[in-house]
Amino acid sequence: MGILFCVVAARDADAHVKWFCAYDVAGQPRGLENVLCQDFELLLGVAVFWLFAGCLIEPTVVGAATIRALDRITEPLRLRTEEMIRAVCAFFFISIWAVGGILLTPELKTTSTFVGVLQLGIAAGMLSRRTLPLSAAGMAIIFGIGVRGYGVFHLADYPIFLGVAAYLALTGLKKDLFGISPLDVVRYSAGVTLMWASIEKWAYPEWSFPLLIEHASITLGFDNEFYMRAAGMVEFTLAFALLWTPLIRRCAAAVLTGMFISACFEFGKIDLIGHSAIIAVLLAIVCDNRTSARDVRAAWLAPVSLCAALSVTLFVYYVGHAALFKTSIL
Template sequence: MKKSFLSILFLIMIILTPSLAGAHVKWFTKLAPEKISIEQILSPLFIVVALISAVILALLPQIMDKLLVIPFAEKLDTKLSDWRKYSRYILKYGTALCLTIQVVSGTMFAPEFHIEHTWQMFFMWMTIVALVIPSHYATKLGATMMFVLFSYIWMNTGWFHMLDYGFYIAIIGVLLIGQTKFENWGFPFLYLGTGLSLCWVAVEKWVYPSMTLDIIHHHGVPTFGFDPVSFTVLAAFIEFLIGYLLVIGILNRLLGLVVTIVFVLTTMLFGVTEVIGHAMIHVILVIFIIEGVSFYQPPIKIHKTRWDQMIFVFLNFIFVLSTFLLIYYRFA
């Protein structure tokens, strides 16, 4: 009975997760960004969904503690734990593969950043070669060259824009501190960087909804019966919730699997651009599925009683949501 309930719950999550939540808006529309007023963003729908999300998040850790004692879940956890020794290799060689896909397509890090100079091509290939070499010194060299390229794009594009791709900084950090006394900080930093990037990208859909609405119209994105405006708000919330859950250390394996499936589905809508842009995210999600939170003490564990944990998660989510929205709106 419990297994059936989990399966049904899991299927519902996949079906209801909008494919647009996996799409990076800037890649698929040429429409100029048009900021709406803060009053329009804070619509009744936005406020209601925010409160409902906070309540669900507050209850989720308590529910998951009970679901994870199911024998099937325990066996799966043990099986995945056996793969943890390969996580760093998956990140290292997965990054090399993703960079290869990018350089072949003439881009760096994302479909919007095109290779325009010979030295950029040289740096990309040298980074790939360094990452493929089975030596932690070569890995650090590759990570350093990645950082040089990323910094160059950052300086020419602007720090605000590049926050969308903050997970690359986390990847570079993990590769640099491998086989050092700081190695154990690597994957928590990867979770944090990826989660915050997803949260940041989600806010874009609230502040510049016209770009998302343009994608829905021109790419035939299914809205599951919702009107496009409401669907945009909900899609952004789902993306923000995924990022937030990764940061606080809840449902990492399940989230990794669900988001991986969603990104595969978005490939059917957006084609090769989606593959180029999100290949690196797929690698990270595979690591999340394997790792779970074995190395990570979720922030909610600071609080001992269930009520304290629930209140913490509720208030913390509202605070984080407000902070992201206000900072993005102020500097966008």
């Protein structure tokens, strides 16, 4: 029961800690021997169980009824998916321009007047499908400025922006990316973004402790260490689910949307502005009723793939950090 309560509480863990607390990207992360503890194994077991159960339910009558219900509820927004994403992107770039001094997200600072002009240009480009590729190019330029100023490891938190840029460019050009639709491109980028971000909750849980002290109610009385492990596991599993079959990814996107929106009420307008683009992407995934031959997968592949994705992401994060910042893995 405690684990279930912690899973529910983890909805508020999606406030991006770098926007509210002190952090040190180059600092020594928690060693893997500390991360891969008994609590971690227990939480992974719970995640595997629920993911596997969802995969077993999807091809049944219950799964089909759930998809039909989702289709009925989301149809009005599904017909306006492109317009929604364009409108939210315009809101995002106008908002960070109005606040001033922000590159892409609140912790990425800039004093460049060129960036402000580019942000307004990107927002203006959302008015027409023909100018979407220009807005996409502007987003890529700002992302590149961020990499130059803050390093590739820091910007690895935000591939969602490249995914949105690709979506806009492909939509404007009316093309796919090697057979992958624009919406699938941004869906993959959202999954990778959130899987990467979840590792941070295990590697640097202490960054979030001041936030948990200030907003103590979100932990429901659980120990901060355990809470951060649970929050990371919930986020990683849901992020991985975005890459899976139609019902699984749509349900995961719905849960993540609820988590992000509830975090906005807890942490205010900075969180709302910063997460507006990914919320729009998640809503688009919830509404997406397309299916393909690639979506037919055996249920047992889900837990195996989840564990493989977790292992690979942990490996890349820790080995990459050690290579760039000369830190220890264990």
